[in-house]
Amino acid sequence: MKLSNEVKVGITVLLAVVVAIVGFRFMRDIPIFRQSMEISATFDRADGISNGSLVYIQGVRVGSVNRIVLTPETRVNIRMRIDTDVPIPRGSIARLTSLGIVEGKSIVIELGTSDQFVEFGEEIEGIYAETMMEVLGQRGEELGDDVSNAIYELNMFLRQLNETLNDDARITLNETLNNVSTTTGRVAEILEGKQQEIDTAIESGSRMLSQLDTLVTDTRPQVEMLMATIEKNIAELESVRIELESAASNFNEILEKINRGEGTIGLLVNDPSMYENLDSLTIELNNLIKGINENPGRYLRHMSIIDIF
C-alpha cells in the first residue's frame, strides 16, 4: 500500500510523541502505565539528595525522590514516589544515607511492624544519617595536622631507609632474598618428598594419643584405689609418728631423771660410791685370792678334803 504523505507524517509524529512520553516517564522513574504511590518524610537537611535520587527498601530500589521543599521550620520535606506492591507499614522510618563512599545519597526506608499501612501522600518519620565522609570532613581539620606530621615522619623514614639501602645493601638484600627463596623451595621439596612419612607419623602419633587416652581411662579406678590406700597409709604413719613422739618424750623424761640422779639407774649412774665400793671389793678379793694362793692351808685348815668332795 502506498502511504500518502499525510499518513507518513502522522505516523512519524505519533510515534515520536509516544516514545517521548514513555521515555520521559521512564527516565523520571515514573511507572509507565500506572499510578504510583507517594509518601513524604521530613529531614533535618537534604545534602546530596536531588530530584530523581533513589529510594530503597531492604536494598531493593522501589522509587525515587519527586520533590524537595524547604519547610518554614527550616527542615526539608522530601516527597518520594514509591512503586512497589509491598505496602509500607505506619511507623516506618526513612533514613537519608549514603550506600557507599562514592555513591550518591539515597533514601532507605526501614519498614515498621504496624498492621496499618501508609496511605497515599502520608508522611513518615525521616532521619538524616551522617555518612562517614561527612564525619571525616568535620574531623578533617583536627586530623590535618596529625596526618601531615605522620606524613613528614614517614618521609624522613623513607629517606633514611633509602640511604641505608645503598647499592651494596641492596645487592646483599637481594642475595638474601634469593637464598631465602631457594631455601623455601628446598623446604617445600623436602616436605613434598616426606609428605607420606609425615602423614604416617601424624597418623601414628594420633593413634598413640588415642591409645594413651584409653589406657588412662581404663586404669583410672585402679589408680584411684592406689591413691586411697596411700593416703590411708600416710594417715597411719601420722599416728605412729605421734606415738613415737610421746615415747621419745617419755624417754627424755627418764633420761632427765637419770641425769638428775633419781631412781636406781640415776644413782647407779651418778653416785660414785657404788663404783668405789666395787673397786675396794675387787682389791680385797684380789688380796684374798692372793692370800689363798700363798697359803691355802690357812683357809682350808678347817676343811677336810672329804668335806669338800
Add this chain to the structure above:
Amino acid sequence: MYALKELGKYTTLLYQALRSSTEFGTYRKNLFHELVKVGYDSVPIIILVGIFTGSVMTLQSAYQLEFAFIPLSTIGAIVSESILIELAAVISGLVLAGKVGARVATELGTMRVSEQIDALESMGFNSVSFLVVPRVLAGILMFPVLYIVASVFGIGGGVAAGYFSGSVPPADFLKGARMFFYPWNVVFGFLKSFVFGFIITTVACYKGYYAKGGAEGVGRATTEATVMGCIYILLADFILAALLL
C-alpha cells in the same frame, strides 16, 4: 556593508514568509511533501547517527573513567545527559544541515536560475508562501521529532554498547541516567532542535531563493547553505547555552 545587506535580505524574506504563513491553502500540499522529505525520510540516518553517537560516547567514557574511583552509573549519567542536552540536537542538526539544507538550497536555487520562481510569480502565486513557508515549517515541526528519535536511539545505543562491550551493565547505565535526569535538559534540547530546524531551513531557503549565475550559482548556494547552516547551528548552540543554562 555586505553582511548588513545580506542580513536585511534574509530578514525581509523571513518577514514575507511570516506574513504569508497564513495562506495555508497555498502551501498545504507542499507542506506535507516537505514534512515527509525532512522528517520521515530523515529518520533512518538520524537513527544511525543516534546509535553511533551513544555507543561511541559510552565506550569512550568507559575507557576514560576506567581507572577512576567512580561508580559505573556515572558513565550512564554522562552519556545520557550529554545526548539529551547536546549531542542529539547538535549532531543531528549538523547531519541535517547537509541532508536537508543542501536539498532545499539546490531545489530553490535551480528553480531560481531556471526562472521557475519568476514563472510562479507571473502566474500570480506567492512564491515565498508556496516554496519557503512549507520548507521552514517542515524544519521547525520535524526537527524536534528527529531530536526525540536521536535521543532515544542514542541512549539505547549507549546501553547496548555498554552491554556488548561489557564495560557498563545496562542496570548501572540506566540507574545513572535516571539519577541525573533533569526534565529541563530535555526541554532545552527540544528548544535547540527547534531553533536548529529554523536556522537550517531558513538559511537554505535564503541561499537558494536568491541564487544567481546558473549551475555554478546553484552549487555556490548549496555549499553556502550547508556551511553557513553548520556555523549558525554551532553559534546558536553557544548562544542558547549562554542564555538559558
